[in-house]
Amino acid sequence: MVSSSKGGGLVPITRAFLSSYYDKHHFPPVSDDVSRISQQLHNLSNNLRNTSLPLPQGERLLLKEVESQPPHKIDENMWKNREQIEEIIFLLESSHWPITLQKQSTPEDVELARLLRKLKAKFEGILKIVESFQSKSSENVFNTVMTYMPQDFRGALIRKQRERSERNKKAAVDALVNSGGSIRERYALLWHQQMERRRQLAQLGSAAGVYKTVVKYLVGVPQVLLDFVRQINDDQGPMEEQRHRYGPPMYALTKMVLNIRLFLSLSWWRYDDVKLQKQQISLLEEAVDAYTSELERFLSFIAEVFANSPFFVTAEEAGAIEANKNDYREESIPAGTTYEVSLEVESVNSYIAWDFSIAQGKISMDIGFSIEYTNPMGQKTLILPYRRYNSDQGNFCTVMAGNYKLIWDNSFSTFFRKALRYKVDCIPPVVEPEEEETETI
Known part of the structure; x- marks a missing residue:
């Protein structure tokens, strides 16, 4: 802390x-x-x-x-x-x-x-x-x-104010229950109280309304x-x-x-x-x-x-994180279509790694994902079977050179395009340097 x-x-x-x-x-x-x-x-x-x-x-x-x-x-x-x-x-x-x-x-x-x-x-x-x-x-x-917060009487005052506020909120819930309020009504009140806490925080941050006085008082925040x-x-x-x-x-x-x-x-x-x-x-x-x-x-x-x-x-x-975030790419995949990334791998024991996610709106979104390999003769092999994901991270070590295709499939969707954010890497095998031969005298 x-x-x-x-x-x-x-x-x-x-x-x-x-x-x-x-x-x-x-x-x-x-x-x-x-x-x-x-x-x-x-x-x-x-x-x-x-x-x-x-x-x-x-x-x-x-x-x-x-x-x-x-x-x-x-x-x-x-x-x-x-x-x-x-x-x-x-x-x-x-x-x-x-x-x-x-x-x-x-x-x-x-x-x-x-x-x-x-x-x-x-x-x-x-x-x-x-x-x-x-x-x-x-x-x-x-x-x-x-x-x-200031570690003196002002911080203690804030704690007391919070305790009083929480007691008042609990009293309001108890009053609703005692008057015969339903579970649904009680949770509507609880969520309203949660949003009120957020509103107060936002007001404190912007120093709006009565919170101007509070912020002035809390010198040192x-x-x-x-x-x-x-x-x-x-x-x-x-x-x-x-x-x-x-x-x-x-x-x-x-x-x-x-x-x-x-x-x-x-x-x-x-x-x-x-x-x-x-x-x-x-x-x-x-x-x-x-x-x-x-x-x-x-x-x-x-x-x-x-x-x-x-x-x-x-x-x-x-700042460093903001600079590095561009390593990821974004692609909008229309309904009924697929999007592919093709990698030509020259050496066995290379690593293919991926990290992707689908942007969420008010509707939960997912997308099909699979990986296939095509050898020089044009024969295809499924490396990673099709499955639907909201997001996924993974990697595997190649055992064959050739073309590897990462496929994001939105063909099952009738209406919704998918906002794909992804990063794909092909990491060549690490070759240990050969030890130099020492000359014999």
Whole structure:
């Protein structure tokens, strides 16, 4: 941690710096089971609502959310996952089961009740992990910012003001709950409070409004800190790189937890008419296992990445990274087309390396990628089988000279062009210098 006395010569992290930092922290894609099971649950939900009965208001709102794109911001997705986990725990409470199931009058109902308690315990466990992640992340940001604040009574005053503000926010949430507010309403308030914290930070950074007085009062606050809090939430600021790199797995998990809740909610609604089949129950159990394990893996990874990511770097370091970022190329690949990079490799034991990503907008994007080899006779061999990625890094050692083609495939897309950012290197083999023969006298 850098102390405030060392604030000189530092600049806030830039998007280019975060790109360089995240290059060293590649998150393996979430399991293919996530998208597969999400789609299967969605299909089952469609079957359950294929009835002349109109959907209840809550289920209509949930269905609209399932069929919409997840939020763009990673932390908003985190709140959305936490909300859905609580909603699912609510549905899995025995008092909220269908009346027929609560009676447990058949062996099948007894077995299903046992499984539901097991699933509820899994969701309660992952809820604690999400809450802990959010709490630690918030404390880490605040404590880092406080490192740059004056280390006297003024810093103590800021801490007291924050504690008072957080108590007031908690009191507002408690009042909503005590008045009968729903889980949905509670999380809408929690997200509003989160955005209010950001607004206050932005005002502090720009010294606007009442915060002019605060900034004047806090003589000694480094300008670099004010610059940081002003730009940190810009739509195209440093955090956009974070969303670009780590948004796709979060979006997939948000989709999955929404589909789990929708399936459970519709199953309870139609329980007396459409009994859950064994394969549907097995799919539900598989979905919960995949979701909780993948979310825990993602949170464990991202917590370490965020904890070790600095807020500030030296101006020289930022400049060097900006100068090197042009090593990457960008290519716009229209829908229905492919883009290729061809490499002529003259020596075996050369290394071909690649690093690419697809820019994320509000719609999660991926692209097909494969590598093929063509020998001098024109015969082709698949080196890396086709698979769809949001981003990927890799390399391999060539065993044959000839032409190697890296292929990005957007032919499956009907409407969306893909913004590809990539770097490809062909590194020749290292030849050890021959030892010079010594002359004999």
